[in-house]
Amino acid sequence: xxxxxxxxxxxxxxxxxxxxxxxxxxxxxxxxxxxxxxxxxxxxxxxxxxxxxxxxxxxxxxxxxxxxxxxxxxxxxxxxxxxxxxxxxxxxxxxxxxxxxxxxxxxxxxxxxxxxxxxxxxxxxxxxxxxxxxxxxxxxxxxxxxxxxxxxxxxxxxxxxxxxxxxxxxxxxxxxxxxxxxxxxxxxxxxxxxxxxxxxxxxxxxxxxxxxxxxxxxxxxxxxxxxxxxxxxxxxxxxxxxxxxxxxxxxxxxxxxxx
Amino acid sequence: xxxxxxxxxxxxxxxxxxxxxxxxxxxxxxxxxxxxxxxxxxxxxxxxxxxxxxxxxxxxxxxxxxx
Numbered sequence: 001x002x003x004x005x006x007x008x009x010x011x012x013x014x015x016x017x018x019x020x021x022x023x024x025x026x027x028x029x030x031x032x033x034x035x036x037x038x039x040x041x042x043x044x045x046x047x048x049x050x051x052x053x054x055x056x057x058x059x060x061x062x063x064x065x066x067x068x069x070x071x072x073x074x075x076x077x078x079x080x081x082x083x084x085x086x087x088x089x090x091x092x093x094x095x096x097x098x099x100x101x102x103x104x105x106x107x108x109x110x111x112x113x114x115x116x117x118x119x120x121x122x123x124x125x126x127x128x129x130x131x132x133x134x135x136x137x138x139x140x141x142x143x144x145x146x147x148x149x150x151x152x153x154x155x156x157x158x159x160x161x162x163x164x165x166x167x168x169x170x171x172x173x174x175x176x177x178x179x180x181x182x183x184x185x186x187x188x189x190x191x192x193x194x195x196x197x198x199x200x201x202x203x204x205x206x207x208x209x210x211x212x213x214x215x216x217x218x219x220x221x222x223x224x225x226x227x228x229x230x231x232x233x234x235x236x237x238x239x240x241x242x243x244x245x246x247x248x249x250x251x252x253x254x255x256x257x258x259x
Numbered sequence: 260x261x262x263x264x265x266x267x268x269x270x271x272x273x274x275x276x277x278x279x280x281x282x283x284x285x286x287x288x289x290x291x292x293x294x295x296x297x298x299x300x301x302x303x304x305x306x307x308x309x310x311x312x313x314x315x316x317x318x319x320x321x322x323x324x325x326x
Binding site: 018019020022023026027029030033037083086087140143144 | 278
């Protein structure tokens with residue numbers, strides 16, 4: 001346990017040193033704040049740059065606060081996921097290439113501690129960024145458009161974070177089994193995209209899929225109630241997470257012996 | 260135009276600009292202090308300065324050497 005703490009602290013130190021603790025939350029704040037601001041200014045923006053003929057009357061339904069926040073979450077689902085995957089892609093593979101992993105593993109450190117400390121570090125940065133960004137976006141939405149109950153923000157944020165945790169864990173897994181940083185990012189993004197596309201096409205049969213978390217998030221935001229299939233999706237997601245973590249630890253053991 | 264400027268809630272806009280600035284400055288400081296970057300350093304400085312938001316992110320993701 002103490003070894004794990006040491007490794008975790010090293011992970012945190014490293015993220016502070018390469019500015020990850022600064023720029024990832026800032027990006028999440030900016031991505032989250034952009035949406036309420038641009039939907040607030042949409043009429044003016046259209047007026048100034050739209051090039052609409054004189055006298056055009058546009059009936060723009062002002063979006064409700066919950067709708068704006070749903071858009072924010074869908075932006076997080078694309079750009080936020082991209083940023084997280086790109087920042088996490090080298091988490092194991094780069095350390096193995098530069099020899100740091102070898103140096104750590106010379107000492108009697110359990111393989112599981114190594115992988116789990118990496119995982120915990122990734123979770124910390126992901127959750128902090130998501131919550132800071134989401135709360136900032138909630139604040140701007142309340143300021144400019146309409147107040148949304150904080151409870152809903154909290155609930156939807158928690159549910160959404162499950163999906164991001166899933167994405168980050170996948171990144172860790174591919175980072176342990178593959179070599180190049182670029183290929184890790186590419187494969188992870190491809191897999192995440194494939195899972196969410198298949199889930200949205202075959203919605204009926206995919207109620208257990210982790211990608212349904214995004215739908216559950218929207219549901220909670222709009223109505224404050226959880227769909228009954230949430231529990232199923234939650235359980236399978238946790239099960240998949242455990243399987244992925246265990247298999248990355250096992251694969252990491254094998255790889256270390258080979259190199 | 261003047262009306263538009265007056266109508267802007269500066270309390271909402273200023274934090275966004277400040278965050279942009281912080282991001283850009285950290286990227287710049289990190290880039291200048293780094294001994295070697297992936298690719299020419301002056302190019303990274305230009306990218307950070309002139310491509311809004313995406314420039315610093317690109318630098319942090321692929322410009323830095325992590326070793």
